[in-house]
Amino acid sequence: MQEFRRESAKRVFAQEFRESDLSFKESEDEYAPKYLLTPTAAKCNRVFVVGTLTEKEDIGMETEYWRARVADPTGVFLVYAGQFQAEATKVLEGLEENIDEPSIIAITGKPSTYETQDGDIITSIRPESIQVVDAKTRDSWIIDTAMQTMKRLKSMEGGEVSEGEGDIIAQAKEHYSTEVEYYKEMVSIALKTLEEVGTETIDMSGI
């Protein structure tokens, strides 16, 4: 019997997350975990994101169904929470929408994709937990996510990786034709928003 192992929560910026549309399971089993593969080859069964709540709306017909937009320096995460995400829904419902003092929230959740009538694939997060946090936590998340994204980019550029990682990278490259420079630029944009650092001093060329 295989031991249940909780999947780690990947750190991915909103831009990259929104540009992801490849989801898969590793086995036919009904309960096999589902993954979203991102352009930099993060294999996500779960993500941890921190961002600013810019909009929330109950779009449910009969029961509550909340859609929220959560922004990081690179883009926006779409978050959908309904009755099966009771805890997260309760938190979302209770948050005050205030353009002058928006909430910074930390979300742990599962990636989810659906296809629109036009054939576009929309990637969103189904939250397991939502928690209001402070700006310091947001900054830590940006740095954490920058480091983990750069690490994936480095592997993509030809660092030695294990067989399993190699397969995942090959899959991501084939599906997305990932341009490493493009995602380095994304990381650079994210880091530039941290005010301690002057905007001119960042040289990403070596990363």
Next chain:
Amino acid sequence: MVKGMADQIRSHFSDSGIDVSLEEIEKRLDLLINEYKVPEDEAKRTVTNYFISKSGAPKLQFQDSDTIMVKDINTEGQWIGMKAKVIQLWENKHDSISQVGLLGDSTGTIKFVSWKKAALPLLDEGKSYEFKSVVTDAYNDRFSVKFNHNTKITELDDEVNVSGGDIRIADISVEGQWINLRAKVLQLWDSGHESISQVGLLGDASGTVKFTIWASSDLQDVIEGKSYEFRNVISDLWQERFNVKLNRNSSIVEIADDIETGGSEGVAMRGAVVSILDGSGLIKRCNTCNRALFEGSCAEHGPVEGVDDLRVKGVIDDGEVVQEFLLNRDVIKNTSGITLEGAIKSGQDTVLGEIRDLLLGKYFEVNGPVVGRYMLINDFKDLNLAGEIDSLLQDHESPAVKDTPRVPEQEKNDMIDIVIDASNVAYWEDAKPKLGSVLAILDKLDDLGISYLCVVGPRLRHVIDDRVGLEKLLKRSNVVQSPAKKDADIFVIDYATKYDAKIVSNDQYNEYCKDHPILLEKGRIVEGLIFDGKISVPDLGI
């Protein structure tokens, strides 16, 4: 091998005033072992007996050895006598063995094996005997005694007073050792299995250790916060950590002293708290056994009124490693000011809200021993990664990027003389992997100006005593971590091959020798040890 055995046999004879030619002994041992494939033990015995009968020495003269205490057994292949009690008979899985179990005297305990061929009378558990002419043996640095057909056993009327070693928790270093501990019950956990009566954590001034009391032991229940003397418990090793088991040969005596508990060999981890699990906040525990109640019922004692307690069960996650953790009442109080009394007053919903506000979604550096699936956090502090930005931007080989084993560019043209298998070296000093052991050899090599590459296996960070220190080490340009899911040994071997470098490790890499013949070359693998805090690698002049 043969030479060492021959030396031993010869010295036994010379001790008895009999001169036997070393060459003669060697010749016969070699023949038996290498030509006739006789097991070493048996070859030694056969050759010894051959010379006994040849010398005409009466057997007793040679074997009438001194009666010695268990703690004084320190050589293998020694003929000795002992007075000891049969503490336990073990299940015997071998046809060639008549009985196997544990003997003890006032100085310690030792395993014994009675061969079927020796046709000795069967021993009774709990009785004391005098044993003459038993042979000591060693396996993995642990001694045992073997009974043979020259062994004489006499039952004693007076019971031998048995005492295992009194030991501190931090000194538990061998599995299967019978020990006595004086320790405090720090925590009791949900046992979750009917064969287990209680499970939890013991502590003394030197550290903490998981304990399990088997239901079949019929021992009294222990109570959290009280101190006890635990006698004849067995050390056990699981997932690279020691724990102790109490069975029907063990005993528990409550003591009046409050055992001071202190330093615990903790693991450090940095990450975000991504979940607060069910069973957090206000809980009730069984009045009798302290288990957490589920819907008002104890798994062992049924529906009970219960005692209030406060705890947090959560998950911390660094994007790669997921670690479940527990915070107990005291840690919660010390770090958040939330007290049990206050929590009862404000109610579960409010308390859970406070706990979430405090922990969820935030970054922490946490510290504590990992026992079973949980890290028992005794220390956690806010982590602000913003301070890392400078090094992140300046360091082109940033730590996060450098996880895969790439030899840095500037190193590629250089020679690498030594490849260090850090996942082996970490265990040189102790069964618990220590970062200090790795640092010790790297420092020495730096001093000597020897160029090296240090390879860290992906699993080491989960077990090392100083995870934060290891992460720092990985920032060095000549330290690399081999990728997860792949055998670190292969990387060590590949680099050694590529650079024609020596490997520092006490591993012989036996399973790889066939495909990597360089491993068989003399001097390719360099062994060392750390004793008394000092590192020694003779082949490197260290």
